[in-house]
Amino acid sequence: MHKVKIMFFATLRTRAERRSMELEIENHLTVAGLKEILIAQIPALEASLPSTLISINREFAFDEELIPEGAEIALFPPVSGG
Amino acid sequence: MHKVKIMFFATLRTRAERRSMELEIENHLTVAGLKEILIAQIPALEASLPSTLISINREFAFDEELIPEGAEIALFPPVSGG
Amino acid sequence: MKFPTIFSISEEELDLNKLLDQITLTSTGAAAIFTGMVRGRTTRTGKAQGIHYKPHETDHLEYEAYKPMAEAKMLQVAEEIREKWPTVEGIAIVQRIGKLYPRTPTVLIACTASHRDTGVFDAARYGIDRLKEIVPVWKKEITPEGDEWVEGEYFPKPGE
Amino acid sequence: MKFPTIFSISEEELDLNKLLDQITLTSTGAAAIFTGMVRGRTTRTGKAQGIHYKPHETDHLEYEAYKPMAEAKMLQVAEEIREKWPTVEGIAIVQRIGKLYPRTPTVLIACTASHRDTGVFDAARYGIDRLKEIVPVWKKEITPEGDEWVEGEYFPKPGE
Numbered sequence: 232m233h234k235v236k237i238m239f240f241a242t243l244r245t246r247a248e249r250r251s252m253e254l255e256i257e258n259h260l261t262v263a264g265l266k267e268i269l270i271a272q273i274p275a276l277e278a279s280l281p282s283t284l285i286s287i288n289r290e291f292a293f294d295e296e297l298i299p300e301g302a303e304i305a306l307f308p309p310v311s312g313g
Numbered sequence: 314m315h316k317v318k319i320m321f322f323a324t325l326r327t328r329a330e331r332r333s334m335e336l337e338i339e340n341h342l343t344v345a346g347l348k349e350i351l352i353a354q355i356p357a358l359e360a361s362l363p364s365t366l367i368s369i370n371r372e373f374a375f376d377e378e379l380i381p382e383g384a385e386i387a388l389f390p391p392v393s394g395g
Numbered sequence: 396m397k398f399p400t401i402f403s404i405s406e407e408e409l410d411l412n413k414l415l416d417q418i419t420l421t422s423t424g425a426a427a428i429f430t431g432m433v434r435g436r437t438t439r440t441g442k443a444q445g446i447h448y449k450p451h452e453t454d455h456l457e458y459e460a461y462k463p464m465a466e467a468k469m470l471q472v473a474e475e476i477r478e479k480w481p482t483v484e485g486i487a488i489v490q491r492i493g494k495l496y497p498r499t500p501t502v503l504i505a506c507t508a509s510h511r512d513t514g515v516f517d518a519a520r521y522g523i524d525r526l527k528e529i530v531p532v533w534k535k536e537i538t539p540e541g542d543e544w545v546e547g548e549y550f551p552k553p554g555e
Numbered sequence: 556m557k558f559p560t561i562f563s564i565s566e567e568e569l570d571l572n573k574l575l576d577q578i579t580l581t582s583t584g585a586a587a588i589f590t591g592m593v594r595g596r597t598t599r600t601g602k603a604q605g606i607h608y609k610p611h612e613t614d615h616l617e618y619e620a621y622k623p624m625a626e627a628k629m630l631q632v633a634e635e636i637r638e639k640w641p642t643v644e645g646i647a648i649v650q651r652i653g654k655l656y657p658r659t660p661t662v663l664i665a666c667t668a669s670h671r672d673t674g675v676f677d678a679a680r681y682g683i684d685r686l687k688e689i690v691p692v693w694k695k696e697i698t699p700e701g702d703e704w705v706e707g708e709y710f711p712k713p714g715e
Contacts, residue, residue: 240461241533242544284551286531289464291551305461305531309547312458312465312490312532313431313502313523322621323693324704366711368691371624373711387621387691391707394618394625394650394692395591395662395683411571411588419658421595426660427679428571428588429671435581439669498579500586509599511589511683519587520676 232257233300237269240307243283246275247306256298262287263294265304282308314339315382319351322389325365328357329388338380344369345376347386364390398477401487402469404460404532409491409500418485418507425511427519429504435497454537458492458501461531465490468530472522476506479521482513488522490532502526529555558637561647562629564620564692569651569660578645578667585671586645587679589664595657614697618652618661621691625650628690632682636666639681642673648682650692662686689715 239247270277285292286305321329352359367374368387399418438450469488485507504522508515528549535544598610629648645667664682668675688709695704
């Protein structure tokens, strides 16, 4: 088990009703696995999950990827800056 | 006969050794005719005449055009601003 | 030679004169600069570049960023520009965040080069297009009818 | 609606912030700005856009203009832009003249529009290209080897 930090931005922050959280996860957890855990803890996230982007250590991350120890994770919608 | 003002810019000013002059010209003189008169008065202009632009009343002018009364005329090389 | 690259998420007013000066070298002869501003009135209808438009008024926008990742992605955009247009000399990419009102510049992408026929216009255009794809910044639109987060529609691929 | 058009030959420093503000409307969301600067060091060889280049150093440039005609031709360039890109909102065309040293912005062309996919980049590019064809401004280059007038090679046709 190891601890990761998860941040939420824009609509995801609104849905999660928090800016960030810490989570104890098992080793060798994938991004897809993390999503399942998050939905179990925060059901409101499920509806927007198909259009949610996830980053690990400030790089875009994808379902099969393993989450490294102490990862900085963020969930957010497609970007709309400019 | 009527009087026109002729201005010289950039290399043409250098060649003509003046910024401007007044000239008494006959009615119905064309731009081509004006060039002949100018070369007669200022022979140094001849060498650069093939690459000289002429404007009448702040519009580009061409050989066959007639010079209107009281015209503001300018001679200059192809532009190089920017 | 080391060419200047400026990239930042900022709460300060954008100063075009200063930013241009910072990416101007002795060999520089041309700069293409893009800026985006808050529109107070949008008349376009339909969809363009992932945004659905209907005519509406905007009171202001509230921008937020995932700052460290946003700055890292701005640097990546600059590196992509340098790879595609090796003649580009200086690059500035700045996104302003916070509460921003109509007519206010919100974002700037500027590219300099020795001459204007070297791709600087295309490079600046590419820069703003990419920023709107991969730089994690979002805006909430505050209108007379209420607040709404604007969402893009670009999904980055692995390696982006 | 009346869209702003700014055109001038000026001896003052170019203020990009101010010029951009002057062509930004409530409906404006995008601006493409081109600026040219004095190059202190030119490394290009050969010929491009009518100018013969060989590597050289420039101490400074001295610009002169046939001011009333230059401003009239700038307005014409702006009108040509509006005809080709009717979505363009504000246009600024400013040429600085006088004695100008390396790294100094000498010319600015800026076009604004509601959105960036409306041709603003092309419009600004067209603007600087046309300025270098028909706006009567000339520069003398002062180098360690001596002074030389720079001459373009564009010959306007009747009606231009």
